[in-house]
Amino acid sequence: MDDGLRFLTTIAEPRDLKRFSRRELKEVANEVRQAILQNVSQTGGHFSSNLGTVELTVAMYAAYDMPPDTVVWDTGHQAYPHKILTGRLDRFPTLRQYGGLSGFLKREESPFDSFGAGHAGTAISAAVGMALARDQLGGKEKVIAVAGDASIASGMSWEALNHGGAAELDVTVVLNDNRMSIAPNVGALTNYLAALRSQPRLQGAARRAKDLVERLPDPVARVAAGLRHGITHYLAPEETGTIFEEIGWEYIGPVDGHDIEVLMEVFTNVRQLNFPVFVHALTVKGKGYAVAEQDARKWHGVVPFRVDEPNLALSAVPQSQTYTQVFGQAMLEVAAEDESVIAITAAMPDGTGLNAFAEQYPNRFVDTGIAEPHAVTMAAGMAARGAKPCVAIYSTFLQRAYDQIVHDVALQHLPVRFFLDRAGLVGDDGPTHHGAMDLSYLCHIPGLRVLAPRDADELRAMVRWMLTQNDAPTAVRYPRGAAPSNLPELRSPIELGRAEILRKSPDSRVTFAALGSMVTTAYTAAQTLAEQGIESDVINLRFASPLDYETIFALGARSGRVITVEENVRRGGIGEAIAARRPDGIQVEIVSLPDAFVTHGPVPRLKQDHNLTVEHLVNLATPIQLRH
Numbered sequence: 001m002d003d004g005l006r007f008l009t010t011i012a013e014p015r016d017l018k019r020f021s022r023r024e025l026k027e028v029a030n031e032v033r034q035a036i037l038q039n040v041s042q043t044g045g046h047f048s049s050n051l052g053t054v055e056l057t058v059a060m061y062a063a064y065d066m067p068p069d070t071v072v073w074d075t076g077h078q079a080y081p082h083k084i085l086t087g088r089l090d091r092f093p094t095l096r097q098y099g100g101l102s103g104f105l106k107r108e109e110s111p112f113d114s115f116g117a118g119h120a121g122t123a124i125s126a127a128v129g130m131a132l133a134r135d136q137l138g139g140k141e142k143v144i145a146v147a148g149d150a151s152i153a154s155g156m157s158w159e160a161l162n163h164g165g166a167a168e169l170d171v172t173v174v175l176n177d178n179r180m181s182i183a184p185n186v187g188a189l190t191n192y193l194a195a196l197r198s199q200p201r202l203q204g205a206a207r208r209a210k211d212l213v214e215r216l217p218d219p220v221a222r223v224a225a226g227l228r229h230g231i232t233h234y235l236a237p238e239e240t241g242t243i244f245e246e247i248g249w250e251y252i253g254p255v256d257g258h259d260i261e262v263l264m265e266v267f268t269n270v271r272q273l274n275f276p277v278f279v280h281a282l283t284v285k286g287k288g289y290a291v292a293e294q295d296a297r298k299w300h301g302v303v304p305f306r307v308d309e310p311n312l313a314l315s316a317v318p319q320s321q322t323y324t325q326v327f328g329q330a331m332l333e334v335a336a337e338d339e340s341v342i343a344i345t346a347a348m349p350d351g352t353g354l355n356a357f358a359e360q361y362p363n364r365f366v367d368t369g370i371a372e373p374h375a376v377t378m379a380a381g382m383a384a385r386g387a388k389p390c391v392a393i394y395s396t397f398l399q400r401a402y403d404q405i406v407h408d409v410a411l412q413h414l415p416v417r418f419f420l421d422r423a424g425l426v427g428d429d430g431p432t433h434h435g436a437m438d439l440s441y442l443c444h445i446p447g448l449r450v451l452a453p454r455d456a457d458e459l460r461a462m463v464r465w466m467l468t469q470n471d472a473p474t475a476v477r478y479p480r481g482a483a484p485s486n487l488p489e490l491r492s493p494i495e496l497g498r499a500e501i502l503r504k505s506p507d508s509r510v511t512f513a514a515l516g517s518m519v520t521t522a523y524t525a526a527q528t529l530a531e532q533g534i535e536s537d538v539i540n541l542r543f544a545s546p547l548d549y550e551t552i553f554a555l556g557a558r559s560g561r562v563i564t565v566e567e568n569v570r571r572g573g574i575g576e577a578i579a580a581r582r583p584d585g586i587q588v589e590i591v592s593l594p595d596a597f598v599t600h601g602p603v604p605r606l607k608q609d610h611n612l613t614v615e616h617l618v619n620l621a622t623p624i625q626l627r628h
Contacts (some may be wrong), residue, residue: 005031005089012087014061014112026260029058032081033288035092040080043095044428045103048286048299052178052257056281057081059263062172064271070114070130074123074151076104076223077300078176079228086112096428098601101444104432105234118432119397120370121154122174123147128164131171142172142271149177150347163250170274171269174248175259178285178296244278253280257483258287296348320485324421326456328353330463331390332395335361338467340388342366346375352392352421354441368512376404376416383414388467395420395435395477403439407424409473410445414475417466423452423477423569425519425593425607430600436593438477440572443545449496450544451476452516456483458491458542465494476545477516479567481603484520499548504555505535510621511555514565515541515574518591518612522565525617536621543572549581556586563620565591589620 007024008031011017020028030053040047058081060071073079083101085091088110094100102109104118111370115126127145134141151157152175164171242251252270256262263281270277272608285300286292291310292299335357344366349355358365368375372393379389398420399404409416423435442450449472453459459478466474492500502519503526510529514522519540526536537555544566556562562582564575573591582588593610607613 001562004177005035005467007031008035008084008089010088011085014064014066014085014216017058017085019061020062022260022264025058027263029055029260032058032084035084035089036080037289037307039095040302041305043092043097043202043374044301044303045096046077046080046300047302048289048296048453049077049291050380051287051289051292052175052283052285052296053078053146054081054287055148055260055263056174056176056260056283057085059260060267061085063264063267064114064142064144065592067587069271070127070138070141070143071112072115072123072127072130072143072145073105073117074145074147075120076102077120078148078628079105079148082112083110086110089166090378096430096552096600098605099600102430102600103428104430116432118429119400120148120151121156123151124157124160124164127173128167130162130496131164131169132167135169142170144172144174146174146176148372149179152251152403155373158316161249162247163242164267165244168248168275170276172270172279173251173276174271174279174281175282176283177254178283192453225267236275242278249276249278251278252279252282252536255280256283257283261449273605278425280481283495283581320482322455322481323453323456323459323483324351324448324480326459326483327419327421327463327478328356330460331357332360332462333460334467338388339364340386342389344368344375344379344380344389344391346370346372346393348394348397351394354392372401373404376401377408379416380408380412380414383409383416384412384534387417388417390417390419390466392419392421394433395423396433397436398438399441405442405448405473408446411446412573413447413471413472417469418473419463420475420477422480424479424533425598425603427606428600429601431597434598435477435479435566436598437572438475439544439566439568439574442475443574443577444572447472448545451494451542453478453483453542454500454502454516454519454540455485458494458540459483461491461494469496487523488519497543497546497548499542499551500540501535501537501551501555502540503538505537507535508537508555509534509561509623510561510563511537511539511550511552511559512563512565512617512621513539513541513556513578514575515544515567517567518565521612522613522617525614525621528614528618529621532618532622534622541574547574547577549578553581553583553586554579558586560585560619561587561589563589563591563617565617567593569593569595571595591617591620 007028016090036050039114068342096103107113107116123145124147127143131143136554244251255266285296309395342364343357344356345352345354346368347370349358349367368573375391379391396397420438423438426433442448462476488502494601502523512522523538526538529536564578566574570590573592575592579588598606
């Protein structure tokens, strides 16, 4: 990959940046931005957030000494420049492609990915841990955490800031403040950061700079004069000390996150300090690409697009409604009928389909920011006072609130309604975002009712049914993308713990017991088998907990075989539960995702790799003597 990247093609690792002048570093930054634009327009991916961290990354890597210095990034939304500057430029065209680079941080991918991350709020904790280990083992390397202004609001970030400040650790936190996450940030901390942004930089903080210098160890003190000059320009006023300083961090900022000269001055000087430092950098999401700057929310995550015609997407738009859209519409319908319905999300109003709800019912919509545990317990509090909270969080993100689901919701029998978008395989975002374990971590919780719809109409029906359940918590999981439309229209009402029989034959040789996204796969397999003269039953389970064992084993006793089909890991899934209750005379075979972390790639390819296909079910159900 060349395309005029004359500086970038000579960089194999961050140390190579040290040979460039500051003027040349600006050209390096331009080339990094060009490489992101060229490639993400072809592969899709997280776009505007990465354009915003270009200068920040270039300056930081030029000022520090990597290795041994270590940078821990919070998620991968802002780390594409990091990938490019750490020897992966030639592989960057494979970003998020099957067998190619991950869209997030991945320790197996590069020694410079010091800590894997796809969920926000982990960087500062990891950096504190690395600094403690360094000190215990006698190391001298610097540890830097780069957090976003959305992830800094998460509880875990503040736990780490509290610990690192109290322990007076040699750690630097860089706040990439672009004033939003995927959606605009919310909460008091957002307002606080806005106030800090408005502060003018100090010109005369010599005394505080002297205090800083006096805390430095020898031989650093010998460069005290230069350090004092370099850092006083960015210190916050002592009389209006920041909350970060109150918990033990030296606050520096706000600084321009796109000014290479300023950033080099700050990072070069901060590297000499040996106590907790918090650098507040202001960046522009989408920097350098006009349409992304104007609408960073829309351009946060993109499908392939034409650079010359940015509003022309190159990937096909689903012809049918997505599950996410159907959920959003259903929420509007039930909210119009019931004023006690409240919608809750954790920084994902667009991704969960609740943006229209937020506009129409602003007083009944709560975005907690990246704070899933708080969202769940807050919902429990609402339910305890008679409201009907509906918590919409991606399956993989709800993992972060497991204790709250158990202790604050289920144990108290509170009727919180959970809506798990992106259940199952999600594709290009890979293992940090696959919702492959929610059945396993939810179905064993006593009293929690877990559902999965076969199509759009059934999701609508489940939303309405869940609003009638006032004696226990409920959860429904549904996949990313378009809902199927090839299933029979004849349907029965949703009843607690009751499955739906989609196909029943007196001459059945096998019974498919499928859940959610896999119902259409099982039904299509049954149709294919019928064309070959092999009859089968198809059960739409509807409920993963409680399971309808009566229906499953009634049909299974007639056919002699039950094949369970689910888009979840095997351990703790419905297949294991059914096999454990299997009566004598019935054979149970489990088709599921493996008990492993599935890589990134197109969902059809991943399903093929793991046998979640019509072809595999047909082959599995066909008697051996009839197989080709």
